[in-house]
Amino acid sequence: MRRHDYIIVGCGFFGSTLAERLHSAGKSVLMIERREHIGGNCYSYEYKGTNIMVHKYGTHIFHTDNAMVWDYVNKFGGFNRYQHRVLTTHKNMVYAMPINLGTINAFYGINLRPSQVNKFISSKRGDIKNPKNLEEKAISLIGRDLYEAFIKGYTIKQWGCDPKELSPDIIERLPVRTSFYDSYYNDTYQGLPKDGYTAIFKNMLKGIPIELGVDFIEERDKWRGRCKNLIYTGPIDRYFDYRFGRLGWRSARFEIKKLGLPDYQGTSVMNYADTDVPYTRIHEPKHLHLEKVHTKNTTVIIKEYPHVNDNEPYYPINSDSDKQLLRKYRALAKKEPDVVFGGRLADYKYYDMHHVIELALCKFLSFK
Numbered sequence: 091m092r093r094h095d096y097i098i099v100g101c102g103f104f105g106s107t108l109a110e111r112l113h114s115a116g117k118s119v120l121m122i123e124r125r126e127h128i129g130g131n132c133y134s135y136e137y138k139g140t141n142i143m144v145h146k147y148g149t150h151i152f153h154t155d156n157a158m159v160w161d162y163v164n165k166f167g168g169f170n171r172y173q174h175r176v177l178t179t180h181k182n183m184v185y186a187m188p189i190n191l192g193t194i195n196a197f198y199g200i201n202l203r204p205s206q207v208n209k210f211i212s213s214k215r216g217d218i219k220n221p222k223n224l225e226e227k228a229i230s231l232i233g234r235d236l237y238e239a240f241i242k243g244y245t246i247k248q249w250g251c252d253p254k255e256l257s258p259d260i261i262e263r264l265p266v267r268t269s270f271y272d273s274y275y276n277d278t279y280q281g282l283p284k285d286g287y288t289a290i291f292k293n294m295l296k297g298i299p300i301e302l303g304v305d306f307i308e309e310r311d312k313w314r315g316r317c318k319n320l321i322y323t324g325p326i327d328r329y330f331d332y333r334f335g336r337l338g339w340r341s342a343r344f345e346i347k348k349l350g351l352p353d354y355q356g357t358s359v360m361n362y363a364d365t366d367v368p369y370t371r372i373h374e375p376k377h378l379h380l381e382k383v384h385t386k387n388t389t390v391i392i393k394e395y396p397h398v399n400d401n402e403p404y405y406p407i408n409s410d411s412d413k414q415l416l417r418k419y420r421a422l423a424k425k426e427p428d429v430v431f432g433g434r435l436a437d438y439k440y441y442d443m444h445h446v447i448e449l450a451l452c453k454f455l456s457f458k
């Protein structure tokens with residue numbers, strides 16, 4: 091059986107960037123992916139009969155300030171000029187997020203000028219000196235009214251608990267813009283791959299053998315015997331057979347529907363802030379690609395319901411006990427010098443796409 095210089099577990103952006111770099115440097119690489127498709131959580135596909143590109147694991151907007159990362163991904167496919175804007179529905183009214191001058195004026199029914207915003211928000215904050223939980227922290231930043239309207243219900247749904255039970259460290263700051271500027275990201279480079287993320291991955295992985303539908307952990311001795319070096323992008327606790335216990339994650343369930351309408355909600359992502367609506371967001375992916383001609387009178391919507399599913403880890407909970415566990419697993423990982431652990435699952439960290447690409451490009455440069 092052929093031995094490879096590298097076996098890479100996981101075809102997300104971390105694994106695929108390293109695979110592409112190593113392959114073009116003349117190394118022999120084999121990729122192993124548990125799912126039946128490449129692309130990790132960024133996987134996209136065209137919904138049959140609609141010409142609408144759907145992101146299977148939730149809307150993914152590419153954004154970065156890093157020119158090296160932007161130039162790198164653009165080698166594998168063109169991007170459109172989409173700029174993300176997020177709206178949120180609260181008590182049947184729609185507001186812009188993150189909170190900006192338009193949100194504040196609409197919510198309070200006033201007409202502040204930019205220079206008046208900070209003083210106005212300060213008057214709402216109360217006097218919480220040392221916030222002990224997420225609720226107190228949020229109120230100390232934006233005041234109780236805005237917290238209860240836009241943060242409280244969404245947080246209860248997203249994290250499945252009362253914000254009073256969550257650490258104040260989860261939020262460092264809650265941006266309040268003193269202007270009407272409502273673009274969600276401030277990054278220099280933003281967009282969506284014109285042909286979807288999967289096309290980008292296909293181009294990155296040209297010529298590299300891939301075993302789909304194969305779980306590395308189930309036959310790890312077999313695969314270890316076939317490579318000199320291993321790059322592992324799966325969950326770190328699973329690699330060590332959950333020896334100290336499982337790290338906590340929140341997950342999401344997506345409910346997809348095709349509708350006979352030209353447009354359902356007029357935007358790509360609508361948040362739902364109130365707890366009487368069971369989902370957190372509705373995605374309508376046709377709005378991500380204004381350059382495309384979609385099938386007439388057709389749209390696709392996806393409702394996102396947060397829940398717990400250990401097989402689909404999305405957001406690290408990062409409780410104090412998780413932090414302790416992670417320290418123990420990282421100590422074990424240090425004892426495996428010929429294994430590179432990386433990406434969101436192995437690092438147990440929420441990363442955006444551009445973060446993992448940058449980390450993988452830097453990791454490649456560190457190889458001798």
Ligand SMILES: Cc1cc2nc3c(=O)[nH]c(=O)nc-3n(C[C@H](O)[C@H](O)[C@H](O)COP(=O)(O)OP(=O)(O)OC[C@H]3O[C@@H](n4cnc5c(N)ncnc54)[C@H](O)[C@@H]3O)c2cc1C
Pocket residue numbers: 099100101102103104105122123124125129130131132147148149150151152153304305306307323324325342404405432433434435441442443444446
């Ligand atoms: C709902 C949601 C929305 C997001 N939106 C954005 C966004 O708008 N913009 C943005 O920049 N980022 C976004 N992200 C983050 C983005 O998804 C991640 O940055 C990116 O997927 C990380 O890539 P990765 O390679 O580290 O992990 P992944 O993409 O998860 O890839 C890891 C791969 O390893 C495979 N694997 C795991 N264990 C094994 C095993 N034992 N054997 C074989 N294969 C295995 C998995 O199946 C997976 O395919 C979002 C994330 C979520 C959850």
